[in-house]
Amino acid sequence: MVLIVTEPLPLIQHPGVERQAQAMREDGFAYFPGILAAEQVAELRQLMDRLDPVDEYFDSSRRKGEGEFPTKVLNNAFNRHPLLLSYLDRPGVIDLVEAIHGEDAHVIGMTIWLTGPGRPEQTLHADWQPLRLPENVMEDDRVQIPMYISTMHYYLDDITTDLGPTHFVPGSHRAGRPPEGDTTFQGRGEQAIMCNAGDGLLFRSEVWHRGTANTSDRMRYLLQVHYAQRMITQKFPPYPHGFRFDDKILAQANPRQRRLLGDHKKSNYD
Numbered sequence: 001m002v003l004i005v006t007e008p009l010p011l012i013q014h015p016g017v018e019r020q021a022q023a024m025r026e027d028g029f030a031y032f033p034g035i036l037a038a039e040q041v042a043e044l045r046q047l048m049d050r051l052d053p054v055d056e057y058f059d060s061s062r063r064k065g066e067g068e069f070p071t072k073v074l075n076n077a078f079n080r081h082p083l084l085l086s087y088l089d090r091p092g093v094i095d096l097v098e099a100i101h102g103e104d105a106h107v108i109g110m111t112i113w114l115t116g117p118g119r120p121e122q123t124l125h126a127d128w129q130p131l132r133l134p135e136n137v138m139e140d141d142r143v144q145i146p147m148y149i150s151t152m153h154y155y156l157d158d159i160t161t162d163l164g165p166t167h168f169v170p171g172s173h174r175a176g177r178p179p180e181g182d183t184t185f186q187g188r189g190e191q192a193i194m195c196n197a198g199d200g201l202l203f204r205s206e207v208w209h210r211g212t213a214n215t216s217d218r219m220r221y222l223l224q225v226h227y228a229q230r231m232i233t234q235k236f237p238p239y240p241h242g243f244r245f246d247d248k249i250l251a252q253a254n255p256r257q258r259r260l261l262g263d264h265k266k267s268n269y270d
Contacts, residue, residue: 006167006190006191007191007192008192008193008194009168009170009191009192009194011031011193011195011199011201013031013032013033014030014031017096017099018099020096020099021096021099021100024096024100024147024150024202024203024204025144025147027170028168028170028171028172028173028174028203028204028206028207029168029170029201029202029203029204029207030096030201030203031195031199031200031201032092032093032199032200033195033196033199034198034199035090035092035093035154035198035199035200036154036156036197037198038197038198040198041156041197041198044083044154044156044221044223045221047083047084048072048074048112048114048156048221048223051074051077051080051081051112053072054080055238055242060072060073068118069115069116069117069118069119069120069214070114070116070117070118070219071113071114071115071116071119072112072113072114073111073112073113073114074111074112075109075111075236075237076109076110076236077110077111077112077223078107078249078261079236079245079246079249080112080246080249081249082249082252084110085249085253085254085257087110087154087225088110088225088256088257088260089256089257089260090152090200093152093200094256096202097150097152097202097227100150100204101147101148101150101227101228101229101230102229102230104230104259104265104267105228105229105230105260106227106228106230106232106234106259106260106261106262107225107226107227107228107234107260108149108226108227108228108232108233108234108235109224109225109226109236110223110224110225111223111224112222112223113222113223113224114219114220114221114222115164115211115214115219115220115222116214116219116220117214117215117217117218117219118214119164119211119213119214119220120213121210121213122210122211122212123210124167124169124179124183124190124208124209124210125178125179125208125209125210126172126173126178126179126205126206126208127151127205127206128148128149128205128206129177129178129205129206130145130149130206131145131176132177133145133176133177134176135176135177137176138174138175138176139174145173145206146229147204147229148205148228148229148232149204149205149226149227149228149229149232150202150203150204150205150227151202151203151205151224151225151226151227152200152201152202152224152225152226152227153166153193153200153201153202153203153222153223153224154200154222154223154224154225155193155195155196155197155198155200155201155222156197156198156221156222156223157197157221158196158197159192159193159194159195160194160216161192161194162214162215162216163214163216163218163220164211164212164214164215164216164220165192165193165194165212166192166193166201166209166211166212167190167191167193167209167210167211167212168190168191168193168203168207168209169183169184169185169188169189169190169191169207169208169209170191170207171185171186171188172185172188172206172207172208173204173206173207173208174186175206175208178208179208182208185208190210192212230264230267231269234261234262245261
């Protein structure tokens, strides 16, 4: 058996929102080292351990596919505990989110994701490809597709190769299409996100990426927050009629958090 080692993705901290937004346009992602302190990482992990699925429709405690492996996937995490409200508008992150999506940006999801030993390889994919354009069109620097959706990953482990690091193909959002079986874009192949607990990464929905196999004996802890332009619908599951805000948690949200959860000023189509 030949072990193929994927090179780590160079992770660069860009100073200031303007440079971070440029990285989102050029590389497809922006890196936030040490966005969480060790105490915050421990607090989040402990909370994730305590929370249980509340609805089989959108939560799961086992993931089936190629065999079974332990996992916990909890959607609408902001609705589960007041602590998680603070991850809607994390200082630094929310400034970049509003710079790329607009000052009326909102959250379209927050997911707790614990991935256990035996999780198989994912295939390379884009989360959402809003537009398909020929590559020669996308090569023109004058063509800049708006950033419709982005995802923030809060890594809560020191990532090692056996824990199942996320793989990215940098710059692949400029392909103008999903990977469709390709594993490289303009000569660049997959690179692994090898980061530390407390680090974060914001990436746009068109970037080609995948989760890799967890061959360790540990659970991998990850918090995902999905942001979007105002006109992207908030489809909090169970969609369209089953979701209800927890009034006690919502009462603790600050005005910006409430806006991110959908409390917008009246606008077009409202």
